[in-house]
Amino acid sequence: xxxxxxxxxxxxxxxxxxxxxxxxxxxxxxxxxxxxxxxxxxxxxxxxxxxxxxxxxxxxxxxxxxxxxxxxxxxxxxxxxxxxxxxxxxxxxxxxxxxxxxxxxxxxxxxxxxxxxxxxxxxxxxxxxxxxxxxxxxxxxxxxxxxxxxxxxxxxxxxxxxxxxxxxxxxxxxxxxxxxxxxxxxxxxxxxxxxxxxxxxxxxxxxxxxxxxxxxxxxxxxxxxxxxxxxxxxxxxxxxxxxxxxxxxxxxxxxxxxxxxxxxxxxxxxxxxxxxxxxxxxxxxxxxxxxxxxxxxxxxxxxxxxxxxxxxxxxxxxxxxxxxxxxxxxxxxxxxxxxxxxxxxxxxxxxxxxxxxxxxxxxxxxxxxxxxxxxxxxxxxxxxxxxxxxxxxxxxxxxxxxxxxxxxxxxxxxxxxxxxxxxxxxxxxxxxxxxxxxxxxxxxxxxxxxxxxxxxxxxxxxxxxxxxxxxxxxxxxxxxxxxxxxxxxxxxxxxx
Amino acid sequence: xxxxxxxxxxxxxxxxxxxxxxxxxxxxxxxxxxxxxxxxxxxxxxxxxxxxxxxxxxxxxxxxxxxxxxxxxxxxxxxxxxxxxxxxxxxxxxxxxxxxxxxxxxxxxxxxxxxxxxxxxxxxxxxxxxxxxxxxxxxxxxxxxx
Amino acid sequence: xxxxxxxxxxxxxxxxxxxxxxxxxxxxxxxxxxxxxxxxxxxxxxxxxxxxxxxxxxxxxxxxxxxxxxxxxxxxxxxxxxxxxxxxxxxxxxxxxxxxxxxxxxxxxxxxxxxxxxxxxxxxxxxxxxxxxxxxxxxxxxxxxxxxxxxxxxxxxxxxxxxxxxxxxxxxxxxxxxxxxxxxxxxxxxxxxxxxxxxxxxxxxxxxxxxxxxxxxxxxxxxxxxxxxxxxxxxxxxxxxxxxxxxxxxxxxxxxxxxxxxxxxxxxxxxxxxxxxxxxxxxxxxxxxxxxxxxxxxxxxxxxxxxxxxxxxx
Numbered sequence: 020x021x022x023x024x025x026x027x028x029x030x031x032x033x034x035x036x037x038x039x040x041x042x043x044x045x046x047x048x049x050x051x052x053x054x055x056x057x058x059x060x061x062x063x064x065x066x067x068x069x070x071x072x073x074x075x076x077x078x079x080x081x082x083x084x085x086x087x088x089x090x091x092x093x094x095x096x097x098x099x100x101x102x103x104x105x106x107x108x109x110x111x112x113x114x115x116x117x118x119x120x121x122x123x124x125x126x127x128x129x130x131x132x133x134x135x136x137x138x139x140x141x142x143x144x145x146x147x148x149x150x151x152x153x154x155x156x157x158x159x160x161x162x163x164x165x166x167x168x169x170x171x172x173x174x175x176x177x178x179x180x181x182x183x184x185x186x187x188x189x190x191x192x193x194x195x196x197x198x199x200x201x202x203x204x205x206x207x208x209x210x211x212x213x214x215x216x217x218x219x220x221x222x223x224x225x226x227x228x229x230x231x232x233x234x235x236x237x238x239x240x241x242x243x244x245x246x247x248x249x250x251x252x253x254x255x256x257x258x259x260x261x262x263x264x265x266x267x268x269x270x271x272x273x274x275x276x277x278x279x280x281x282x283x284x285x286x287x288x289x290x291x292x293x294x295x296x297x298x299x300x301x302x303x304x305x306x307x308x309x310x311x312x313x314x315x316x317x318x319x320x321x322x323x324x325x326x327x328x329x330x331x332x333x334x335x336x337x338x339x340x341x342x343x344x345x346x347x348x349x350x351x352x353x354x355x356x357x358x359x360x361x362x363x364x365x366x367x368x369x370x371x372x373x374x375x376x377x378x379x380x381x382x383x384x385x386x387x388x389x390x391x392x393x394x395x396x397x398x399x400x401x402x403x404x405x406x407x408x409x410x411x412x413x414x415x416x417x418x419x420x421x422x423x424x425x426x427x428x429x430x431x432x433x434x435x436x437x438x439x440x441x442x443x444x445x446x447x448x449x450x451x452x453x454x455x456x457x458x459x460x461x462x463x464x465x466x467x468x469x470x471x472x473x474x475x476x477x478x479x480x481x482x483x484x485x486x487x488x489x490x491x492x493x494x495x496x497x498x499x500x501x502x503x504x505x506x507x508x509x510x511x512x513x514x515x
Numbered sequence: 516x517x518x519x520x521x522x523x524x525x526x527x528x529x530x531x532x533x534x535x536x537x538x539x540x541x542x543x544x545x546x547x548x549x550x551x552x553x554x555x556x557x558x559x560x561x562x563x564x565x566x567x568x569x570x571x572x573x574x575x576x577x578x579x580x581x582x583x584x585x586x587x588x589x590x591x592x593x594x595x596x597x598x599x600x601x602x603x604x605x606x607x608x609x610x611x612x613x614x615x616x617x618x619x620x621x622x623x624x625x626x627x628x629x630x631x632x633x634x635x636x637x638x639x640x641x642x643x644x645x646x647x648x649x650x651x652x653x654x655x656x657x658x659x660x661x
Numbered sequence: 662x663x664x665x666x667x668x669x670x671x672x673x674x675x676x677x678x679x680x681x682x683x684x685x686x687x688x689x690x691x692x693x694x695x696x697x698x699x700x701x702x703x704x705x706x707x708x709x710x711x712x713x714x715x716x717x718x719x720x721x722x723x724x725x726x727x728x729x730x731x732x733x734x735x736x737x738x739x740x741x742x743x744x745x746x747x748x749x750x751x752x753x754x755x756x757x758x759x760x761x762x763x764x765x766x767x768x769x770x771x772x773x774x775x776x777x778x779x780x781x782x783x784x785x786x787x788x789x790x791x792x793x794x795x796x797x798x799x800x801x802x803x804x805x806x807x808x809x810x811x812x813x814x815x816x817x818x819x820x821x822x823x824x825x826x827x828x829x830x831x832x833x834x835x836x837x838x839x840x841x842x843x844x845x846x847x848x849x850x851x852x853x854x855x856x857x858x859x860x861x862x863x864x865x866x867x868x869x870x871x872x873x874x875x876x877x878x879x880x881x882x883x884x885x886x887x888x889x890x891x892x893x894x895x896x897x898x899x900x901x902x903x904x905x906x907x908x909x910x911x912x913x914x915x916x917x918x919x920x921x922x923x924x925x926x927x928x929x930x931x932x933x934x935x936x937x938x939x940x941x942x943x944x945x946x947x948x949x950x951x952x953x954x955x956x957x958x959x960x961x962x963x964x965x966x967x968x969x970x971x972x973x974x975x
Contacts, residue, residue, distance in 0.1 A: 059653040061699035062707050062724075152852035156845075181569045185529065188562040192536065195555055200839050202547035203816025203975030205765075207539075212737065215730035215765075230599075237595040237626055238586030281848050336867055337847050344844065348699035354942040356867035403628030404637055406595065407619040411641060414602055415611060419655045422727055423734075427603040435596070442583055443522050462841060465550035469838045470810050470854060473549055545973070546837070656691075656725045 025371040026378065031074060035375050038075040039382040042082020046098050047090050049229040049409065050416010052221065053083035053099070057345040061352065069353040070368045074375040076349055080342050081379035084285065084322050085129040085387065092121045092314070093397050096229035096409065100220060100455055101285035101321035103448055104293040104313065106228065107173065111309030118395040120257040124311045125318045126387030127259060128267045132319030133380040135271040136278060136326025140333075141373050145362070148334040151279045156470060157477045160463025161487040162280060162287060163456045168494040169290035170449040172297050172306075179444060180502055186445040190453025191460070193218050201465050213425035220455050222417040222426040226433025227447045229413045234438060236402045259311075266296045266312045270319030277320075278327020284340055285324040286455050292320035294494055326376065333361050333369065518583040519573060526570040533563030594625035611657045612642055685746060685919055689721035693742070693750030695735020697728035701863065705780050705907050705945055706751050712936045713926050720926070731817070732756045733766060740768035744912040746919035749776070754906045758963040759817040762970045770959055771913060774920050777927050778908035778950035778958070780940070782861040784823045784880040785891075789853045790873055797878050797897045800857060801831035808836040812846045812858040815839050816975040820846075820859040823880055823903035825969050827859075830899050850874050861905055862888065863944050880904075887946065906948065908955050924952055 025031060045051045057076050064072025087099035092109030105125060112121040139147070154162075167187060174183030196207045197217025208214040270292040277288040296316030297306045306313055328339030329346070336357035338344035350357055353368075361369045397405075417430040437447055471477030478484060536559040540552040586592035602618045619638045628634065649655045692710055696702040703726055710722035727735035735750065736757055742748035752773070760766035788794045794803060803809060813820035816839050828835060838855055840846050843864040849855040850865075851873050859880075866888060868874040879885055880894045880903045894901045909927055911920060930936050931949040940947050950958065 055698075056653065058698040059655065062703065065704075065707065152848065155849070155852060155854040179569075181565050181572070185562060185565050185569065188558055188565070189529070192532075192558050192562065195551075195558070198815075199543070199547050199551050200815065200841055201550045202544045203763075203821075203839070204544055204547065206551075212730060212734055212765075212767075215733065234586070234592060234595060237622075238588040238592035240587045281844065331848075335847070335851055335873065337844055337851065345699045348704070352699075352704055352943050354944070356944065358867040358871045358873070360867065360871070401628065403623050403626035404633060406626060407622035408637060408641055410595065410599060410622065411602075411615045411619055414599070414606065415615070415645065415649070415657075418606065418611075419649065419657070421729060422656060422725065424603065424607050427606060431596075431599055431603060438585060439521070439525075439583075442585060443518065443525065461551065461554050462845075464554050466838055466840070466845075468550045468553070469546070469836060472808070472810075472836060544975070654723070656723065 022367065022370040022374055025070060025367070026074075026374045031071060031371070031375070032378065034071050034074050035078045035378045036382050038078025039082040039379045040078075040386060042079035042084075042379075043086035043089070043383055043386060044082075045079065046083030046086025048416065049090065049096050049098055049225050049413050050221065050419065051098070052420070053080050054341040054345060055420060056083065057342050058348075061345055061349045064349050065352050069355070070371050072353070073346075073349055073368065073372040076346055077372055077376050078379040078382070080346065081133055081322075081325055081376055082383050083342075084133070084325055085126065085318070085383045087321075088125040088129065088314070088318050089122065089394060090229075092125060093118055093394065094229075094405075094409070095232050097224065099285070099321075100224050100451060101289045101324075102317075103224075103228070103286070103451055104169075104289045104317035105321075107293075107307060107448060108310050108313035108317070111307075112311065112314075113395075113398065115309055117257075117309065118398065119392055120260075121309075121311065121314055122387065122391035122394060123257065124259060124263065124314045126384055126391060128263075128270060128315040128318040129322040129387070130380050130384040131267050132271040132274050132322035133325055133383075134377060135319075136275040136323040137373065137376045137380065138326070139275050140326040140329050140376075141370075144330045145334050145359075147279050148331045151281070151331050152335075153481070153483060154280050155481075156463045156466035158463075158481065158483050158487065159281065160460055160467055160478060161484055161491065162277070163460035163463055165487065165491055165494065166287035166290050166456045167452065167460065168491055169294045169452055170446070171495060171498050172294040173446050173448045173452075182444050183446040183449045186440065186447070187449040187453035189445075190450040190455075191457035192453075193223075194454050194457030195461065200462065201469075211425070213423055217458070218429065218454070219420060219426060220451065221420050222430040223433045223454055224451055225413045225417055226430040227437040227451055229409060230430060230434035231438050231441065231447070233406045233410050233413070234434060237406050239402065262301070263312060263315050266292075266300070266315040267319045269296060269299075270316040271323045273316075274320040274323020275327040278324030278339055279330045280327075281331065281337060281339060284328060285321040286452070287459075288324050289317040289321040290452060291494075292316040298494070298497060329373075333357055334359070516583055518581050519577075521583050523570060523573055526566045526573070529566040530563055530570070533559045533566065537563070591626055595622055598622050598625065607658045611645065615645070616642060685922065686720055688747060689723045690746070691723050691725050691742075691748045693735055693739050693748065694724055694726045695728075695732035695738075695751065695753070696726065698724075698726045700728075701782070701945065702751055702753055702907055704943055708936060708939045708943065708945070709779060709909070709927070709930055712930045712933060712939070715935075716929055716933070717926055731760065731815070733760045736760065737767050739910060740772035740912060742912050744914035744916075746911070746915045746923070749909060749911045749923060752908055752910050754908075754959065755819050755822055755903075755962055755966055756817070758959060758966050759822075759970075761963060762966045763817060763975060770956070770963065773910040774913050774915060775952040775956040775959070776909040776911060776920075776923050777931070777952045778906050778948055778955040779927070779931055780907045780945045781948035782863050782905045782907075782946060783885060784819055784903035784905070785860055785862050785865060785876050786827075786857060786878045786880065787850055787860055787865050787869070787874050787876045788857045789850055789855075790875055791853070792856070792875065794857060795875075795877060796892070797827075797831075797894060797899050800877065801833055803856075804831065804833035804835060808834060809856040810838055810854075811835040812838045812840050812849045812855045814843055814846060814860070815841070819861070819903050819905045822966060822969055823901060824859045825973075826901045826903070827899065830901055847874075862946070866944075885946065904948075906950075906955075906958070908950070 045056045087102035088105045091097035091102040091106035095110035097103045097106045109121045170187040174180040273292040274288040277284045293316050328343040331337040332343040338347050355365045417426045543552045605614050620634045623634045694703045694706045739750035846858045869876045879891050882895045
């Protein structure tokens with residue numbers, strides 16, 4: 020109870036509010052990521068009261084995860100890779116003038132997913148963390164495969180499955196550029212120091228989505244292609260679609276579980292829950308054309324990772340993803356080393372921090388619900404103003420990530436080649452998914468091979484692995500079956 | 516240029532890339548031979564096979580003569596692209612603020628916008644925003660402010 | 662408007678480019694951190710600059726993080742920087758010399774003036790909590806029977822070099838598992854997926870104290886005050902020593918007077934109680950060394966690394 024007292028001090032509430040709003044803005048801007056913001060702000064919390072500092076960073080984390088969905092829905096420019104699935108459904112809704120509803124579904128789903136995962140963090144952290152430890156490299160490899168199965172769900176009916184798979188593989192191939200972790204030798208870096216760490220996915224994400232969108236907008240002859248008629252009217256609140264709670268619940272659970280596991284969970288979680296949602300939906304055919312169920316699943320999935328990723332971070336000192344790793348730095352800088360100590364000796368910092376995450380979720384729910392109707396009016400900004408501003412941020416964001424001009428060129432190159440690929444019917448969502456999950460798959464595979472002393476049997480050995488194979492098959496077989504039933508190979512649609 | 520030729524050229528490129536990639540794994544050193552090399556070989560084989568299949572499909576139904584349009588309005592499209600590349604080139608020398616201060620109004624003009632007041636207000640507010648958030652709040656080291 | 666912006670920009674940049682004729686320093690000193698913001702090198706740099714700023718009136722510092730490529734990009738940026746005394750940077754071993762040895766670096770040790778060392782993080786050998794390996798002797802004995810899976814943090818890292826040195830001394834061969842970072846090593850040890858790991862003390866001290874993992878040796882000659890009951894490799898009869906150091910350097914051609922001033926500043930910072938208190942709180946283990954001593958250390962480390970590289974290059 021005393022912990023609640025700490026959280027409900029006016030100054031604490033203000034800090035959480037500030038962090039969350041800043042987080043939403045950061046997540047919403049192309050090129051600014053929660054990892055970067057938390058990493059850069061950690062040193063500043065050094066001089067702050069530890070609890071306040073952590074609350075600020077926690078707010079940014081929660082806010083940014085939600086914030087990524089806003090530009091994804093409105094402009095088809097996902098602010099974080101975890102929001103790519105959201106863009107697939109959200110942007111078509113915006114084009115139909117349903118941006119307000121899409122934003123509402125997104126904020127509610129984010130809130131439920133985020134709060135649920137924090138609740139799990141608060142109640143079951145130590146137990147869950149112990150379970151997560153059973154998850155070795157072999158299982159990580161299978162998790163990446165589960166995420167990659169999403170490529171099939173991006174493809175099926177309306178675009179060519181083969182081209183989506185090629186795009187996904189291309190992404191994975193781009194991702195092998197850089198250092199070979201196994202031997203330490205450099206692969207395909209062509210002498211560029213900048214490529215030693217491989218191709219960063221942020222410039223790719225910015226180029227493939229934000230910049231392509233701007234290039235396309237710049238070349239549009241008609242002034243307004245988006246139906247803005249509904250935006251001028253006073254917003255009446257659209258009720259949430261019926262049956263959506265099922266998808267939110269599913270996403271929350273998937274997100275939390277995957278968040279607990281090591282690796283960059285949010286993107287995988289968003290795609291897996293999007294994929295499952297599509298399988299169980301009664302309105303499958305609407306997926307890809309603006310189905311709020313897809314937004315609900317993806318957003319509750321990626322926000323579910325927030326609480327989940329903190330489970331191993333706080334209890335074991337094993338950060339669940341890069342934001343959690345940066346947050347861990349904030350704990351350490353104040354002498355609080357993650358582990359059991361956090362829940363005994365430093366409980367008066369840790370528990371208020373966890374509770375503050377609930378408040379952060381409430382804050383972005385409030386912000387999202389009140390501001391969303393106005394945000395939808397972004398569609399009214401003339402493209403001639405929107406394009407240069409977003410482009411400038413795209414350049415800035417690509418640079419600021421690693422202080423590297425090389426990343427700017429990389430971003431532009433992704434935009435140009437991505438546009439050609441897009442026009443030829445290759446799925447850019449599949450490409451980015453391959454680029455992000457490729458290294459996780461490779462790491463899991465190669466490490467598994469070493470631990471298994473060269474035998475691939477390790478990928479089938481543990482009970483967890485067996486269950487995961489079943490899930491992978493369940494995700495893959497039905498869509499493949501229906502795909503081949505509807506189209507013989509030769510008649511495969513050419514995605515025009 | 517008809518779309519299908521670009522498509523086929525690209526698929527051909529993927530096939531060549533797949534072959535080269537497969538061959539390159541032979542030179543992987545040490546432990547990578549039995550780990551990373553398998554992974555890369557798998558990718559190469561898979562993308563190679565799929566590209567061949569797609570190429571055959573494309574050759575089999577030879578009816579599509581639509582042209583590849585990257586944009587409806589080429590001058591504006593290229594204008595943005597060229598400005599973007601120049602922006603990238605001068606970024607480190609002029610710094611963000613000067614180059615963005617030129618880039619934003621320039622692109623707005625290229626896209627046919629003529630409301631100068633809005634352009635100025637937008638440019639200034641973007642620069643001020645970036646200064647406050649990136650330089651003051653996050654203390655990112657942007658070039659041009661030493 | 663456009664013209665005006667251009668013009669004023671030009672004027673501005675001329676002013677900024679004007680060399681610092683007056684007293685040093687006339688502007689903030691940029692400190693390059695070849696690592697990511699919030700990491701331990703970054704934290705070390707911020708602690709140093711914070712104390713240095715308090716102790717020296719008129720000195721301002723700006724931290725510039727250049728993450729990635731095992732520090733190579735950052736080290737190169739320091740060596741390339743204009744030698745006007747307004748850019749200095751942090752370096753860490755063994756990556757600093759490992760890049761030279763593997764012929765990737767565009768710098769050599771001569772590219773730098775070494776100001777001094779500040780901190781270290783000694784290497785350790787750690788095993789899962791229920792492992793029957795209790796000492797380095799156990800490790801060697803078991804490794805002789807069957808290849809043990811041992812996690813190291815990437816090829817060419819301090820962990821890797823230490824593991825290689827141990828292999829040579831004990832006459833064993835590990836099934837080495839290179840990971841992408843200490844996080845994966847931790848997960849491997851805590852989850853029992855690997856038999857042992859070579860890591861750094863700060864990465865595992867909390868888990869050891871909590872009983873989640875078991876540190877069997879500290880790879881140094883002297884015990885560490887933070888964990889005094891852990892036996893060193895020397896005590897256990899193996900001459901395998903490894904530590905990750907973090908020091909401060911400047912580009913080589915900076916004016917000697919400025920360098921002397923910088924040397925003095927750093928020496929004063931690391932000697933201060935304030936800095937020691939901050940370091941203790943932030944889990945940074947201090948190992949102050951003068952510039953000359955640190956340079957000697959770097960040279961001998963480079964020779965050792967070269968020997969490992971020549972046997973099995975990466």
